[in-house]
Ligand SMILES: Nc1nc2c(ncn2[C@@H]2O[C@H](COP(=O)(O)OP(=O)(O)OP(=O)(O)O)[C@@H](O)[C@H]2O)c(=O)[nH]1
């Protein structure tokens with residue numbers, strides 16, 4: 066299969082194959098991605114940083130809060146609407162490896178529902194955190210290039226990875242549930258500040274009013290703090306109550322996502338996010354290049370070793386001590402040589 070041409074023809078099998086190549090950090094995948102980027106840049110110069118009204122939505126929250134159920138419900142609504150919108154989903158399975166193995170409920174549920182307008186991908190989180198967030202940033206980019214209208218990523222609460230992923234999205238939904246204890250889980254996870262939409266799911270359970278008041282109170286404090294800093298956010302963060310069993314509240318949730326999308330496109334935030342994501346990928350590539358080509362070689366370098374033996378590098382001082390400059394110059398020499406040989 067010619068993945069490049071099939072991908073352009075919106076063949077989902079080509080999309081799946083490209084993702085697998087990228088997940089495995091296979092060179093062939095990056096070559097295809099580069100060609101796709103080039104084509105994208107040539108074909109849509111005015112929209113280089115993001116097409117139409119695309120949106121990347123992140124959904125996060127404590128384990129079992131109903132994130133997958135919400136995504137499932139949203140996906141049905143989106144594809145059933147008259148607008149013929151398409152949707153690309155990526156979800157993390159907490160423990161299953163990339164290749165599958167014991168796939169959890171997530172995939173089973175989503176696969177009950179297939180449609181040419183919907184693509185679902187599940188990823189394991191066994192890889193290194195850095196590797197995972199890199200892979201996810203590429204997958205989101207591939208989804209953008211494929212042209213999905215809605216791109217949704219479901220994360221699991223694993224600290225840094227969750228924060229990294231949430232940073233990559235345009236709209237962050239935080240799903241809470243009643244009765245988990247006194248503290249709002251997003252505060253515990255350190256992500257309360259970045260929620261654009263709060264969801265209280267499982268409203269068929271007791272304790273809804275209590276958690277609603279807690280979130281509303283915290284959002285009030287958050288807004289006051291922004292105002293003190295002179296920021297008057299045009300977006301009023303909503304709290305949407307949902308029940309995934311009956312489907313209540315899903316219409317309102319989708320309406321809020323669309324409202325946020327329209328506002329974020331209007332303010333240029335989405336275009337800015339796209340640029341930021343591309344910039345991050347570039348920097349990450351550059352970091353890897355330096356790591357592999359300079360840091361790796363440095364430890365075998367006689368001149369470097371001699372500099373170290375001279376001592377006097379002081380990691381506690383701002384300028385690194387008298388010899389630090391020489392070490393950096395040595396590194397920059399190595400880097401220049403590597404760049405010349407590219
Ligand atoms: N009673 C009730 N159960 C729900 C609701 N939404 C989801 N559930 C159930 O809650 C359980 C967990 O739902 P998931 O959608 O898998 O939750 P999740 O947040 O994706 O879970 P992880 O990905 O494992 O963190 C499932 O058994 C769902 O059927 C709801 O509104 N009410």
Ligand SMILES: [Mg+2]
Pocket residue numbers: 132133134156171219
């Ligand atoms: Mg899930």
